Amino acid sequence: MGTDGTESVITVMVVDDHPLWRDGVARDLTARGFEVVATADGESAAARRAAVTSPDVVLMDMNLAEGDGASATAAVLAASPRSRVLVLSASGERDDVLAAVKGGATGYLVKSASAEELEAAVRTTANGDAVFTPGLAGLVLGEYRRVAAGPETPPPEHSLSARETEVLRMVSKGLTAKQIGERLHVSHRTVENHVQSTLRKLHLANRVELTRWAVERGLD
Incomplete structure (x- = not known):
């Protein structure tokens, strides 16, 4: 909410190594009322631009031109601690999901999601809530429970x-x-x-x- 009582526009940065996909997502988000303040194709560029623009939400792919989604997530959050990262990836593999979350991602959405699902996920992420493609939340919760039990403690x-x-x-x-x-x-x-x-x-x-x-x- 802005200082004048109006709802503030959610700012977004899109990080993806495929220009057509990156630009397409940026256009769709703009059409749905978001402000796309930056785009990037790799870890270094994403961190630099996040430091300057401090976006509310960073849409992060797992496969990048330089680095990967997990390390780029950590770099972006180090450069812009107030930002929240929502991974948008073609991969729903366990290792990718867990790596992203351990890197600091708030949520994880697969690219098969509809435009409406993506819009809702960005708004949810901006509000500070976790959002996951169905089935992935349980995977993450199970991993946290396993880690919390400790490596020396068998189930x-x-x-x-x-x-x-x-x-x-x-x-x-x-x-x-x-x-x-x-x-x-x-x-x-x-x-x-x-x-x-x-x-x-x-x-x-x-x-x-x-x-x-x-x-x-x-x-x-």
């Missing part, structure tokens, strides 16, 4: 035996100890022992938490 499910994991899957489907016992040809007491052992290993309190834990990890 807790790795401590479960094959039978405990089998019982856990059935518990998450809502089966009772008796029903699970009938399927596995063991007594319901044996099933309960497996459940209690699993609860202890995962540091959970009851079946409800156990079911939620399994569903969140796709074990249901």
